[in-house]
Amino acid sequence: MEPVSLLVGAVLLAVGFAAGRWGRRQPTPPPQMTPLCGCGHALSQHDVETSTCYAELRRDTFDRRGRWAGHTWVPCTCRQYVGPRPIDEVFLPRLLPPTD
């Protein structure tokens, strides 16, 4: 084998290796989403034992003439947390980055 073709082969190998390194981009981690219940509150705002939501909702109140009279806090009517739980992540299929 000629020395030139050896050199060319080595260069091609190096280029291919470098291209492979650059082509394989680091997968970006998915944004950390706070799991929310159907009521819009996080799991941490739900009672562990009763599953009821103890967060409070701000309700606008109006006087008899229909004018805004401030707001009151009313307890959330949620009775059970229905959103994703952290333990569910184990069973969810991992999202794989597209292979190129």
Ligand SMILES: [Zn+2]
């Ligand atoms: Zn809830």
Ligand SMILES: [Zn+2]
């Ligand atoms: Zn709630």
